[in-house]
Amino acid sequence: MSNPSAIMLSLAGRVALVTGGGGGIGSAVASALLKAGAAAFSIDRADRPGPPGVSSIACDVSRSAEVASAVADVVGRAGRLDVVVHCAGITRDAVVAKMSDADWHEVIATNLDSAFYLLRSVAPALRQAGGGAVVLVSSINAERGKVGQANYAASKAGMNAMAMTAARELGRFGIRVNVVAPGWIDTPMTAAVPEEYRQRALDETVVGRLGQPEDVAGAVLFLCSDLGRHVTGQVLRVDGGQLIGH
Numbered sequence: 406m407s408n409p410s411a412i413m414l415s416l417a418g419r420v421a422l423v424t425g426g427g428g429g430i431g432s433a434v435a436s437a438l439l440k441a442g443a444a445a446f447s448i449d450r451a452d453r454p455g456p457p458g459v460s461s462i463a464c465d466v467s468r469s470a471e472v473a474s475a476v477a478d479v480v481g482r483a484g485r486l487d488v489v490v491h492c493a494g495i496t497r498d499a500v501v502a503k504m505s506d507a508d509w510h511e512v513i514a515t516n517l518d519s520a521f522y523l524l525r526s527v528a529p530a531l532r533q534a535g536g537g538a539v540v541l542v543s544s545i546n547a548e549r550g551k552v553g554q555a556n557y558a559a560s561k562a563g564m565n566a567m568a569m570t571a572a573r574e575l576g577r578f579g580i581r582v583n584v585v586a587p588g589w590i591d592t593p594m595t596a597a598v599p600e601e602y603r604q605r606a607l608d609e610t611v612v613g614r615l616g617q618p619e620d621v622a623g624a625v626l627f628l629c630s631d632l633g634r635h636v637t638g639q640v641l642r643v644d645g646g647q648l649i650g651h
């Protein structure tokens with residue numbers, strides 16, 4: 406590998422943990438990190454294993470003790486931790502007037518509480534490794550809101566704010582914390598959304614195509630590698646221009 410950019414993109418010798426590694430975006434991220442040379446672990450629901458070559462650990466990310474134990478398991482097995490990507494997430498859509506307490510709390514717990522449990526659990530191991538990179542997968546709807554997604558947009562906006570705070574707190578230990586904010590990406594999460602909304606998202610893009618999980622994985626890989634070594638506290642939209650277009 407004599408190309409300097411390729412060397413900087415390499416994650417050889419590093420250990421990566423991806424939450425939601427059995428999902429659409431998470432499995433593409435885990436595969437990309439693996440291909441870049443990292444030892445990769447996925448923490449996800451028991452029936453959602455990560456892609457081949459990725460070690461899977463069953464964990465409900467909305468539960469503090471389970472996240473702490475899964476992180477300890479990864480560090481125990483791999484001996485170190487360098488890269489962490491939080492992809493696990495859910496939607497439970499309803500307009501505010503009709504949203505139940507359960508839908509509100511489940512989304513906040515799964516998307517936002519989990520990010521806190523994860524950051525708190527991984528920080529000591531990243532520090533011990535001499536530094537590292539964390540990426541939280543948020544959403545463009547954190548910045549613009551979305552009808553029916555008060556719970557989801559609030560959870561993702563909270564993740565954005567948490568990442569900026571963590572970037573400030575952990576920078577002196579060589580730990581970078583960034584957010585990738587996708588627009589529409591074709592995954593199991595969006596497969597259930599009516600075609601009319603998919604078309605609207607396509608119309609919002611300025612590139613004339615909708616995103617694929619690999620598009621998000623590429624941005625994550627950049628941020629986690631040494632190519633992104635001076636980037637921290639940022640929200641990087643991966644949305645084909647959906648937000649600048651409108």
Ligand code: NAP
Nearest residue numbers: 425427428429430450465466493494544587589590592594
């Ligand atoms: P996905 O295919 O549904 O993947 C999400 C993964 O997280 C699934 O394997 C899911 O398992 C898992 N998960 C959910 N709750 C969990 C919990 N409590 N504990 C452990 N694992 C849990 O969705 P995706 O589209 O790849 O989304 C990945 C991330 O990108 C999410 O944070 C999402 O909000 C964000 N995002 C997606 C889009 C998009 O257009 N697809 C756009 C912007 C942001 P189950 O399937 O069993 O629930």
